Amino acid sequence: MLQPEAEWIAKAQKGDDEAFSRLVEVFQRPVHNLCYRMLGNANDAEDAAQETFIRAYKAIKRYDPSRKFSTWLLTIASNYCIDQHRRRKLPTFSYDSMPVPDISDNNPGIDRLMVLGENKEKVMELLDILNPKDRSAVILRYWYDYSYDEIANSLSLSNSAVKSRLHRARKELASEWLEMQEESTTFERTQNEQTI
Amino acid sequence: MNKQFNERLLESTWQEIEFTIKNSKEIGPKPGFTNRWKMRLEDQRKIEQRRQAWIFVGINAITALIILGIIGVLNFPESSSTSEAFVGVVAIFSKLIIYLKMLGGVIGSIIKTIPGLLPSSWWMNIIAGFVLLFGFWTSTIRKVIVQQGVSQ
Numbered sequence: 001m002l003q004p005e006a007e008w009i010a011k012a013q014k015g016d017d018e019a020f021s022r023l024v025e026v027f028q029r030p031v032h033n034l035c036y037r038m039l040g041n042a043n044d045a046e047d048a049a050q051e052t053f054i055r056a057y058k059a060i061k062r063y064d065p066s067r068k069f070s071t072w073l074l075t076i077a078s079n080y081c082i083d084q085h086r087r088r089k090l091p092t093f094s095y096d097s098m099p100v101p102d103i104s105d106n107n108p109g110i111d112r113l114m115v116l117g118e119n120k121e122k123v124m125e126l127l128d129i130l131n132p133k134d135r136s137a138v139i140l141r142y143w144y145d146y147s148y149d150e151i152a153n154s155l156s157l158s159n160s161a162v163k164s165r166l167h168r169a170r171k172e173l174a175s176e177w178l179e180m181q182e183e184s185t186t187f188e189r190t191q192n193e194q195t196i
Numbered sequence: 197m198n199k200q201f202n203e204r205l206l207e208s209t210w211q212e213i214e215f216t217i218k219n220s221k222e223i224g225p226k227p228g229f230t231n232r233w234k235m236r237l238e239d240q241r242k243i244e245q246r247r248q249a250w251i252f253v254g255i256n257a258i259t260a261l262i263i264l265g266i267i268g269v270l271n272f273p274e275s276s277s278t279s280e281a282f283v284g285v286v287a288i289f290s291k292l293i294i295y296l297k298m299l300g301g302v303i304g305s306i307i308k309t310i311p312g313l314l315p316s317s318w319w320m321n322i323i324a325g326f327v328l329l330f331g332f333w334t335s336t337i338r339k340v341i342v343q344q345g346v347s348q
Contacts, residue, residue: 029224142217174209
């Protein structure tokens, strides 16, 4: 952990609000990103990220400095998002705030970028088919490079359960991805035939 | 053979998905997130304070009602109507207050006369003991309140 962060955590544990605000400043992006990947829209993500920091603030005295702070924080965030999923049926994804790749006419890798941009949207849509815990495991593993142990600790699962959930999730995502590609190919072919 | 082909197809598809994931940007909140968080924390504190105040008022009200109820039950067999019972309760309640005042007076006079009976070093020890007990009591109460705040 970086030196100033360790200092801020120690101060926050003694009740220094300003020190905790600095932690909010530093960790807002990863927490918000996780919430966005979990919940799928900017408003819910903002709300969940705020709530995560409120919960962390209340529990900061119980934080064990031997653990990585970001892991502890993201665990709070993912558990909150899983709860939100369980409480209400969340709507499907909105792409209003999805980052669009910078594509100009003289960009050499334009095709690849366009495909990548489309694929990003597809991945977000794909995540929606997973149940909240699998989804959280996939996000922590592939967006945040968490180890199996870290995911197991975060989601209160055994190491083998994490592995099997990830294996199942990968298969589900890949089959859905293939189906989506097949659908879009069929659609394009029909369009081309109609034009001819 | 077909199963193996499927496995390989899914594996290569997954690699494509993983590539996309690794290349996607981190999505941050809108500017001013920390300030919004501070405001939200302040709002939650106010709500918590209001809740605790209501709990305090509620406990006092319930205690007063229980005392009045006990007095009422004790007084009811002697009275013939509800209004008479009510007057009786009020009378007993005022008597109780008078007794408490008298008790306070008695304790006050004892405190005034007793110091001469014991050596001053004893009193110092007794007072120090009370101060320590009071400190221990307040810190315990504080811990309980803090734990409740965290668990919510």
